[in-house]
Each structure stands twice: as C-alpha cells, then as structure tokens.
Amino acid sequence: MLVPFLSGLVVAGFLLAGLFFLRFWRNSRDGLFLAFAVAFWLLGLNQAMLAFSSVPAEERSWLYLIRLFAFVLILIAIGLKNRRR
Numbered sequence: 063m064l065v066p067f068l069s070g071l072v073v074a075g076f077l078l079a080g081l082f083f084l085r086f087w088r089n090s091r092d093g094l095f096l097a098f099a100v101a102f103w104l105l106g107l108n109q110a111m112l113a114f115s116s117v118p119a120e121e122r123s124w125l126y127l128i129r130l131f132a133f134v135l136i137l138i139a140i141g142l143k144n145r146r147r
Contacts, residue, residue, distance in 0.1 A: 069113030076106030097139030104132035 080102035087095035108128040117125070 066113060069109060073106045073110045073113070076102050076109060080106065092143075094139045094143045097135050101132040101135045104128055104135070108132070 080099045083095045083099035083102065086092070087099060105128075108125060111125050111128070112122065115122075115125075
C-alpha cells in the first residue's frame with residue numbers, strides 16, 4: 063500500500079513543478095519555461111504509468127521512452143536558448 067501512495071506523491075510533485083514552470087512561462091513567454099513544464103508533465107505521466115499499470119517489469123521498457131523524450135525536450139530547449147545569445 064505504501065508504494066502506490068508514494069508514487070502518487072511523486073506524480074503530484076511532477077505535475078506541481080510543471081504548473082510552477084507554466085506560471086513563469088506565462089509571465090515571461092520564454093520557451094525554456096514551457097519546455098520545462100511539458101517535460102515535468104511527461105515525467106509525471108511516465109511515473110503514473112509505471113506505478114499504476116499492470117504491465118510486467120520485463121515489458122516496461124517502452125514506457126521509459128516517455129522519460130527519454132522529456133529529457134531530450136529539455137536539452138533541445140536549453141540548446142535553443144543558448145543559440146539565441
């Protein structure tokens with residue numbers, strides 16, 4: 063019972079962090095903040111799917127592509143932000 067509860071807390075933390083960055087994006091219209099918001103929401107989706115799906119552990123590797131996409135999104139946003147300067 064403790065693992066699903068803690069996984070739910072992690073998902074809520076990711077979603078809250080996404081809302082936090084969305085607020086900064088709304089104030090500044092900087093694409094980096096929007097990328098971080100979307101990335102944190104993708105990480106929350108990944109954690110929720112890992113925690114609450116009944117997929118066996120051996121077949122979960124495709125779920126980690128969502129996490130990979132979130133990190134690639136952050137790297138692209140940082141690269142674009144640095145290229146503009």
